[in-house]
Amino acid sequence: xxxxxxxxxxxxxxxxxxxxxxxxxxxxxxxxxxxxxxxxxxxxxxxxxxxxxxxxxxxxxxxxxxxxxxxxxxxxxxxxxxxxxxxxxxxxxxxxxxxxxxxxxxxxxxxxxxxxxxxxxxxxxxxxxxxxxxxxxxxxxxxxxxxxxxxxxxxxxxxxxxxxxxxxxxx
Numbered sequence: 001x002x003x004x005x006x007x008x009x010x011x012x013x014x015x016x017x018x019x020x021x022x023x024x025x026x027x028x029x030x031x032x033x034x035x036x037x038x039x040x041x042x043x044x045x046x047x048x049x050x051x052x053x054x055x056x057x058x059x060x061x062x063x064x065x066x067x068x069x070x071x072x073x074x075x076x077x078x079x080x081x082x083x084x085x086x087x088x089x090x091x092x093x094x095x096x097x098x099x100x101x102x103x104x105x106x107x108x109x110x111x112x113x114x115x116x117x118x119x120x121x122x123x124x125x126x127x128x129x130x131x132x133x134x135x136x137x138x139x140x141x142x143x144x145x146x147x148x149x150x151x152x153x154x155x156x157x158x159x160x161x162x163x164x165x166x167x168x169x170x171x
Contacts, residue, residue: 001017001018002022003019003026003028004023004026005024005025006025006026009045011031011043011045012030012031014047014048015046015047017048018050019050019051020057021052021057022052023055023056024055024058024094025058026057027058028057028058028081029045030042030061031043039060039062041101042075044082045081046081046082046083048084048085048086050085050089051089053092054092054093056094060096061098062097062100063077063078063098063121064077064078064103065077065078069119072121074121074122080122081123082124083126083127084126085127086127087128087130087131089130089131090130090132090133090134091131093135094134094136095123095139097138097146107141108141108142108144108159109142115159122154123148123155123156125153129152130153133150143162145162146158
C-alpha cells in the first residue's frame with residue numbers, strides 16, 4: 001500500500017502487505033483511533049511485509065504515561081510499529097513525537113522527576129535490522145533531547161537528559 005501525501009494510516013491491528021510512505025505528508029500513526037477524532041491512546045500497528053519511510057514520510061509516535069521499556073508496556077503506555085516480515089527501510093523518514101494523557105501534562109519541558117534520567121522506548125521491531133535512520137522533527141526540549149538508534153532488529157527512541165545549568169555570579 002502506498003500512502004499518498006496528506007493521508008494517514010492509523011489504528012491498531014494489522015496491515016497485510018507492505019506499507020510505503022514515500023512523500024512528505026504521508027503518515028503512519030499506531031494507536032487507538034475513534035472517528036472522527038484524533039488518536040486517543042497509543043497502540044501497536046503491525047505491517048506484515050515491510051515498511052518504507054522515505055522523502056519525509058512520517059511516523060507519528062505517542063506516549064501516554066511516563067513509562068519506558070523498563071517500566072511500561074508498548075501498546076498501552078507508548079506506541080510501536082511491528083514489521084514481522086520484509087525489510088524496514090527508514091532512510092529519509094521522519095519521527096514526530098506526541099504526548100497524550102498524563103504525558104501531555106508532564107512532557108519533556110516539565111520539571112517532573114521522570115525527565116531527570118535517560119529513558120529508552122522500542123518504537124519499531126522488524127524481522128531484520130532496520131536500515132537508515134529517522135530524523136526527529138520535534139526532539140529538542142528544555143530538559144533534554146530525543147535521538148533514535150538501531151539496536152539489533154529494533155529501533156529505539158532514546159531520551160538523553162540535558163544539563164541543568166546554574167548560573168553563579170561572583171562579585
